[in-house]
Amino acid sequence: MLTRRLFVAAAALAASLGFAGVSHADALADITARGTLRVAVPQDFPPFGSVGADMTPQGYDIDMAKMIAEKMGVKVELVPVTSANRIPYLQTNKVDLVISSLGKNAEREKVIDFSTAYAPFFNGVFGPADLALSKAEDLKGKTVAVTRGSVEDLELTKIAPSDATIKRYEDNNGTISAFLSGQVEVVATGNVVAAAILAKNPPKRPEMKFLIKNSPCYIGLNKNEAALLEKVNAVVAAAKADGSLNAIAKKWLGQDLPKDL
Amino acid sequence: MSYQFDFLWLGEYWPQIAKGIAITGQLTLVGGVVGVSLGIACAWARALGPGFLKPVVGAYVELIRNTPFLIQLFFIFFGLPSLGVQLGELSAANLAMIINLGAYSCEIIRAGIQATPRGQFEAGASLAMTPFETFRHVVLVPSLQRIWPALSSQVVIVMLGSAVVSQIAVEDLTFAANFIQSRTFRAFEAYIVSTLIYLALAILLRQAMLALGGLVFPRRAAR
Numbered sequence: 001m002l003t004r005r006l007f008v009a010a011a012a013l014a015a016s017l018g019f020a021g022v023s024h025a026d027a028l029a030d031i032t033a034r035g036t037l038r039v040a041v042p043q044d045f046p047p048f049g050s051v052g053a054d055m056t057p058q059g060y061d062i063d064m065a066k067m068i069a070e071k072m073g074v075k076v077e078l079v080p081v082t083s084a085n086r087i088p089y090l091q092t093n094k095v096d097l098v099i100s101s102l103g104k105n106a107e108r109e110k111v112i113d114f115s116t117a118y119a120p121f122f123n124g125v126f127g128p129a130d131l132a133l134s135k136a137e138d139l140k141g142k143t144v145a146v147t148r149g150s151v152e153d154l155e156l157t158k159i160a161p162s163d164a165t166i167k168r169y170e171d172n173n174g175t176i177s178a179f180l181s182g183q184v185e186v187v188a189t190g191n192v193v194a195a196a197i198l199a200k201n202p203p204k205r206p207e208m209k210f211l212i213k214n215s216p217c218y219i220g221l222n223k224n225e226a227a228l229l230e231k232v233n234a235v236v237a238a239a240k241a242d243g244s245l246n247a248i249a250k251k252w253l254g255q256d257l258p259k260d261l
Numbered sequence: 262m263s264y265q266f267d268f269l270w271l272g273e274y275w276p277q278i279a280k281g282i283a284i285t286g287q288l289t290l291v292g293g294v295v296g297v298s299l300g301i302a303c304a305w306a307r308a309l310g311p312g313f314l315k316p317v318v319g320a321y322v323e324l325i326r327n328t329p330f331l332i333q334l335f336f337i338f339f340g341l342p343s344l345g346v347q348l349g350e351l352s353a354a355n356l357a358m359i360i361n362l363g364a365y366s367c368e369i370i371r372a373g374i375q376a377t378p379r380g381q382f383e384a385g386a387s388l389a390m391t392p393f394e395t396f397r398h399v400v401l402v403p404s405l406q407r408i409w410p411a412l413s414s415q416v417v418i419v420m421l422g423s424a425v426v427s428q429i430a431v432e433d434l435t436f437a438a439n440f441i442q443s444r445t446f447r448a449f450e451a452y453i454v455s456t457l458i459y460l461a462l463a464i465l466l467r468q469a470m471l472a473l474g475g476l477v478f479p480r481r482a483a484r
Contacts, residue, residue: 145430149443167350167430168440174428181342183350183429 292358300366373404
């Protein structure tokens with residue numbers, strides 16, 4: 001892995017040196033000319049990106065990168081990044097796109113551009129399918145498990161009615177176990193954690209009830225690349241329309257894409 | 262050192278700490294009383310009981326003394342629901358502490374019983390006492406007196422060990438400290454306060470056990 005990473009970094013460095021003399025070209029034209037799309041992907045954040053049993057990268061973000069390259073008619077080159085260095089990789093032109101479960105915020109919008117949202121990422125309240133629960137007030141008299149100190153703990157503490165019981169567990173495992181063993185009726189957690197439960201085919205399936213905090217993932221690209229941005233947005237829109245994005249969501253998150261994504 | 266200590270959160274969170282102390286105290290009281298009672302029954306069964314009971318109690322004692330308390334707790338809280346036994350976190354914590362102290366105190370009390378001279382049993386019999394009366398008056402009370410310091414220590418250990426029940430969302434003193442730490446990010450302050458409270462509780466408990474011993478065993482019998 002390390003040698004691969006070094007190789008990739010060296011190749012990227014060579015590429016950037018090579019391009020140094022050229023005045024800022026159109027990234028989309030560069031990609032087409034080069035015949036490869038370089039994408040920064042996570043390798044330590046399942047189900048978005050991780051290393052599979054056969055040592056190849058796999059996950060939501062990896063499938064997304066492959067799909068965009070395919071629709072653009074070029075080969076894909078996956079560049080493993082961490083959450084800390086994914087934006088610098090883009091800014092120093094080591095990659096063309098960042099597909100790395102990237103959330104949008106004001107600071108990031110100052111330095112890079114974002115596509116339309118391609119993946120759901122949210123904290124919500126989950127419970128069995130037959131339980132009627134659609135807003136925070138419905139938690140009246142119910143017991144809900146959260147992981148202590150998490151975003152959903154802080155938010156739910158504010159919005160839950162006073163006669164709802166919040167049980168705070170030490171880590172995600174405790175929260176999940178409490179739900180699966182029936183010690184609590186509902187659980188507040190991230191959709192990624194819920195996906196991890198669903199992947200194990202549990203006897204109790206946590207279905208999405210209502211949203212606590214929504215922070216979907218966007219594809220990051222350099223500023224002033226209108227042609228590339230347009231192309232990426234078109235691919236994402238087409239994938240949403242023809243159901244191929246929904247298939248990726250079903251595969252890695254175990255649930256359909258939210259309607260409003 | 263540039264760290265600024267800040268204990269202002271005590272004003273907002275003291276009810277949480279008070280509740281934590283109450284729950285730790287309740288767990289210790291129930292666990293201590295029922296656990297030691299269970300220990301006495303098991304010690305009798307293991308030392309003097311009928312033949313068929315000895316291996317059963319022996320298996321229980323070895324199982325509990327050779328597995329971690331946290332695993333016992335998780336098994337009761339997360340595992341037993343699969344068998345249809347659904348216990349709330351407080352009941353699960355109480356049960357785990359009773360079972361745990363029952364096994365440890367069984368061995369401590371059994372040591373006291375087995376150290377009873379043979380003549381004492383015979384003395385009881387010669388006074389026309391039934392085996393139960395002999396056990397109750399002639400064997401058990403002097404045995405408990407003999408092992409009281411060790412038993413007191415075990416109860417204190419169980420009280421301190423109860424800290425792990427915060428793992429199953431019981432809102433004891435450790436839970437309060439963790440909760441405050443996760444809200445205020447004042448780790449040093451939250452844990453120094455809980456440390457001092459645990460220290461005070463342990464000293465109080467030891468003194469209470471000493472006082473109880475003085476009440477139950479008023480005569481300082483020569484050994």
